[in-house]
Amino acid sequence: MINFEGNKEMLQTSLNKNSTHSSLIDLLNNNAKKHPHKIAFKYLIGEEDEIFLSYKQLVVDSKRIAAYLQNKGFPGKQALIMYPPGVEYVKAFLGCLYAGVIAVPVYPPTLSRNMDRIKSILVDASTNIIFTTSQLHSKIVKHFSEETASMDIKWICIDELILPQADQWTLPNVNGESIAFLQYTSGSTSQPKGVMVTHQNILYNEEMIKKAFNNNENTIVLGWLPLYHDMGLIGNVLQPLFLGGTSILMSPMDFLQKPLRWLQAISKYKATVSGAPNFAYELCVKKITDEQKTLIDLSSWKVAYNGAEPVRYETLKKFAEAFKNCGFKEESFYPCYGMAEATLFISGGESNKKPIIKHFDSQALRDNKVQETSESNKSTALVSCGTTYLEQDIKIVNPNTYHICSENEIGEIWVNGVNVAKGYFGTGDNASFSGLISNESADKYLKTGDLGFINNGQLYITGRLKDVIILRGKNYYPQDIELTTEKAHIGIRNGCSASFSITEENEEKLVIVAEVERAYRPRESSHQNEKSDANNVLTRIRQKVMEEHGIQPYCICLIKTGTIPKTSSGKIQRNACKQEFLNNELVIWHIDKKE
Numbered sequence: 049m050i051n052f053e054g055n056k057e058m059l060q061t062s063l064n065k066n067s068t069h070s071s072l073i074d075l076l077n078n079n080a081k082k083h084p085h086k087i088a089f090k091y092l093i094g095e096e097d098e099i100f101l102s103y104k105q106l107v108v109d110s111k112r113i114a115a116y117l118q119n120k121g122f123p124g125k126q127a128l129i130m131y132p133p134g135v136e137y138v139k140a141f142l143g144c145l146y147a148g149v150i151a152v153p154v155y156p157p158t159l160s161r162n163m164d165r166i167k168s169i170l171v172d173a174s175t176n177i178i179f180t181t182s183q184l185h186s187k188i189v190k191h192f193s194e195e196t197a198s199m200d201i202k203w204i205c206i207d208e209l210i211l212p213q214a215d216q217w218t219l220p221n222v223n224g225e226s227i228a229f230l231q232y233t234s235g236s237t238s239q240p241k242g243v244m245v246t247h248q249n250i251l252y253n254e255e256m257i258k259k260a261f262n263n264n265e266n267t268i269v270l271g272w273l274p275l276y277h278d279m280g281l282i283g284n285v286l287q288p289l290f291l292g293g294t295s296i297l298m299s300p301m302d303f304l305q306k307p308l309r310w311l312q313a314i315s316k317y318k319a320t321v322s323g324a325p326n327f328a329y330e331l332c333v334k335k336i337t338d339e340q341k342t343l344i345d346l347s348s349w350k351v352a353y354n355g356a357e358p359v360r361y362e363t364l365k366k367f368a369e370a371f372k373n374c375g376f377k378e379e380s381f382y383p384c385y386g387m388a389e390a391t392l393f394i395s396g397g398e399s400n401k402k403p404i405i406k407h408f409d410s411q412a413l414r415d416n417k418v419q420e421t422s423e424s425n426k427s428t429a430l431v432s433c434g435t436t437y438l439e440q441d442i443k444i445v446n447p448n449t450y451h452i453c454s455e456n457e458i459g460e461i462w463v464n465g466v467n468v469a470k471g472y473f474g475t476g477d478n479a480s481f482s483g484l485i486s487n488e489s490a491d492k493y494l495k496t497g498d499l500g501f502i503n504n505g506q507l508y509i510t511g512r513l514k515d516v517i518i519l520r521g522k523n524y525y526p527q528d529i530e531l532t533t534e535k536a537h538i539g540i541r542n543g544c545s546a547s548f549s550i551t552e553e554n555e556e557k558l559v560i561v562a563e564v565e566r567a568y569r570p571r572e573s574s575h576q577n578e579k580s581d582a583n584n585v586l587t588r589i590r591q592k593v594m595e596e597h598g599i600q601p602y603c604i605c606l607i608k609t610g611t612i613p614k615t616s617s618g619k620i621q622r623n624a625c626k627q628e629f630l631n632n633e634l635v636i637w638h639i640d641k642k643e
Contacts, residue, residue, distance in 0.1 A: 071222050071247040072145055072286075079292045080107040083265075088289065090317070091135050092298040095309060101135045103292075106142070111214035113143025113206060123148035123220055126230065126473075127177040127204075128170065129276070130156050132184060133299045137275050138285055140179050140206060144229070148220030151229040152242070153276040156184055163191050165240060169232055170199060172474040173242055179204045224248030230473050231278050231388040234615035242473035243388045252466035253282065253391035254290035256437040260396045261321060261351045261382070265292040268348075270319035272303040272310055279356055282392035283323070303328070307335045308344075311374075315345045323353030323382065325618065326360050327543040329367045334542075336370075347375030351382045351399055357543075357619060358509070358527045359383040361405050361429040378402050385433035385509055389480065389494055391467045395442065395507045397434035404432035404506055410597075413510065414522040418456045418501045425596070428528065432506035440465030443485060443493065444501055447513060450486040458501050458510055458523075462493035499525075515622055517549045519556050519599060526622060529560065529597060536592040537585045539565050544612050546625040550602075557602035560589065561625055564637055566609045582606060582638035590640070602642055608635040 069075040084104035091099040101109075117123065127144060129151050131137035144151035152173050157163045170176065180188075182205040192201055228250055230242035257263070269288045273280035275297075288295035296317050303310045311332060314322055354364070368378045381403050384396035397403060407427040412419035421427050436442045443452055444459040453459035462483050471478040483493035499516065500509040511525035518524075529547040534540045544563035549556045564585070586604050593601055611634070613624035628634050 069251060070224060071226065072228060072250060073219070073222065073247075075251065076107055076110075076142065076145075076289060079289065080104055083292050086292070087294050089135050089138060090294070090296045091133075092296065092302070092309075092313060094302065095312065099135055101138075106139065108214045109139045110142035110146050111217040112211040113139060114146030114149075114220075115212040115214065115217040116206075116209060117143065117147035117149050118218060118220075119212065119216075122177065124150075125177060126150045126152055126173045126175040127179055128152045128154050128166075128173070128175065130154055130166075130178050130180045130184065130188075131275075132156065132181070133275055133297065135297075136181065136207070141229070141275075141281070141285070143206075144179075146217060146220070148222055148226075150227050152232070153229065153281060154232065155274065155276050156180070157188055157191050169240060169242070170201075172240075173230055174474060176200055177202045177204065179206060181205060182208050222247060224251070227470070231281075231469075233388050234277075234619050244470040244473050245388075245391055246470060249391045249467055249469055250282070250286060251290075252438070253393055254287055256440065256467060257283070257287050257393045258291060260384070260393065260399070260434075260437050261353075262399045263287070263291055263293070263321065263351075267291055267293040267321055268296065268317060268319045269293060270296040270298075270314055270317060270322040271324070272298045272300050273324060274300050278386075278388045278392045279323075279325075283353075304331075307331045308340050311336065311344050311346065311371075314349055315343075315374075318348040320348055321351045321353070322349065323351070323355070325356040326354055326358060326363050327618070329354065329363050330360075330542050333363075333366045333370045341371065341374050344371070344374045346371055347377075349376060349380050352376075352380045353382040353384050353396070355384040355386060355433075358531075359403075359431040359433070360531065361431050364403060364405075364431065383431045383433050385498075385507060387496060387498075389469055389496070390463055390465070391469060393437075393467070394440070394461075394463055394496075395434045395436055397432060397506075405429055406432070406503065406508075413458070414524060416458045416523060418458060418503060420503065430508045430510070432503075433500075433509055434507060435505055436465075436507075438465070440467060441491075441493075442502070442507060445483070445485060445493075445495075447495075450484065452485060452488070453501070455502065458499055460513055461496045461498045461500050461507070461509075463496060464491050464493045468494045515548075517547065517556075517558065519549065519558060524558075524597060524599065529558070529593060529599075530620075532592050532596045533560055533562050533589050537588045539581075539585050540589070541565050541609065543618075543620075544609075546612060546620050546622045548622050548626045548629075550626065550630065552602065558593075558599050559603045559605070559626070559629060560593070560601050561605045561607060561612065561629060561634065562589070563609050563612050564606050583640075586638065586640040600642065603629075604640045605629065605634055606637045606639070608637060611635045 080103040088103045088106045089101045176199050227244050228247050232240045271284035379402045386393045407423045409419040409421045410428045441464045443462045445462045447460040471481045480495045483495040497513045499511050526547040530545045533545045541563040546561045613621040
């Protein structure tokens with residue numbers, strides 16, 4: 049565990065100033081007394097059915113689960129929460145909080161590679177306890193019998209139990225410093241690590257979100273993001289509970305199968321806050337027809353947050369144009385930045401103001417320099433991720449010297465604040481939580497691993513430190529090359545490409561891997577026609593990458609739909625993709641390699 053010894057007094061003073069609650073338990077009990085009959089959650093099933101849960105019923109049900117866990121001697125232990133999306137997930141998570149059990153939200157395994165992640169989390173979290181439903185247990189237990197036979201898994205199917213009454217619950221010995229849950233990272237650049245998130249971290253970060261979004265108890269939050277993911281859990285579950293507001297939840301699959309459902313739900317329930325990663329806005333533009341748009345009213349949508357992956361200027365522009373006649377306002381867009389190690393939220397703009405977009409010289413960015421310029425084919429458009437909130441501090445630091453960067457220099461983003469978690473549980477390397485700035489105070493900073501800069505007080509993200517491609521002394525950001533790849537040809541799937549470098553003949557060379565749309569690949573054509581179509585795609589990608597980045601790709605692989613390595617939250621795993629390329633494990637449709 050990491051203690052912020054250098055600024056502990058400041059952190060506690062700041063927490064006391066911005067929160068009147070000692071723990072999430074205290075907060076939830078208070079809101080249940082204040083709004084006993086108010087709807088805390090609605091869960092949407094498809095487009096018609098709803099499940100309601102009041103604040104009073106939520107707390108009663110959570111306390112009953114907690115009383116059972118306390119009777120079984122689980123307080124102080126870690127336990128995986130493996131539930132399908134829905135109100136039962138919320139009750140199981142809060143039941144752990146009320147019992148003093150450290151919850152570990154995870155995604156139920158559906159494929160063998162998901163099982164590898166679950167097994168590594170069980171080992172790292174030092175637990176063999178899994179809370180789930182009887183229905184899900186019957187579906188997934190066979191995976192566990194094969195993979196974790198030696199771990200003696202203890203299955204707790206809450207829906208099969210006769211639970212004690214809520215009055216048998218006893219207040220656990222928890223305070224602000226107590227660990228509330230372990231948020232396992234997505235594993236986009238390394239193995240998943242369990243972030244130790246305390247009650248204090250959550251309360252402070254929720255206050256930051258409240259202030260940034262200008263939320264209150266009348267706020268209606270709506271979302272489909274997975275509840276095992278920090279955006280779904282902190283943003284769509286705990287923020288409404290923090291406010292005493294209402295949360296409307298829906299399944300991620302309901303959105304992915306029919307993106308219209310998301311916007312229809314915002315329209316129907318007059319949601320004021322809802323958001324998602326950039327790809328979701330792209331999907332809405334692509335899948336929702338003009339006829340369907342006539343059935344949508346988005347005028348209630350005040351904060352449309354966009355985070356968890358690069359925020360694209362082109363996406364904001366296309367979405368605002370596509371849905372302006374539905375009442376969507378450009379100033380509702382809210383680009384933001386965050387990560388599990390900081391609980392969730394790190395920075396964001398001002399609500400009810402248009403996003404700040406600026407153009408910077410592309411060549412200067414490759415040289416780690418910041419040079420603002422006008423829009424041209426030699427510039428890169430970047431969307432501001434806003435500023436810090438409350439007393440959190442953000443610095444841009446040279447990752448090699450640990451000196452603070454100048455304003456026109458790109459560096460690593462470092463963060464210090466009450467929202468920064470204690471560290472990684474188990475085997476995680478906690479050096480990331482112990483950043484010390486050269487010639488500065490003894491305050492410890494979280495080294496985010498993200499690169500960026502501050503321009504006129506606004507934070508801009510340029511990429512991940514571990515993902516940067518260095519070719520002939522120049523820095524290239526993979527997400528920029530991937531965007532060029534996806535725009536090069538209609539046959540390339542959005543959000544399904546990866547770029548990285550490999551060493552070939554003692555020189556770093558660029559490799560691009562991209563999925564091809566199912567509808568684009570010819571099904572009944574001659575081999576020659578298929579090859580001709582593939583060559584057209586490959587030529588367009590090579591041409592556009594040369595034009596926009598001045599790089600000659602060494603190798604371009606077109607691969608089967610749905611096979612590019614991604615995390616459980618949908619982020620591209622570039623390093624895993626690189627390893628599959630090197631091991632000849634990619635499911636390749638066509639390949640073009642320049643010898």
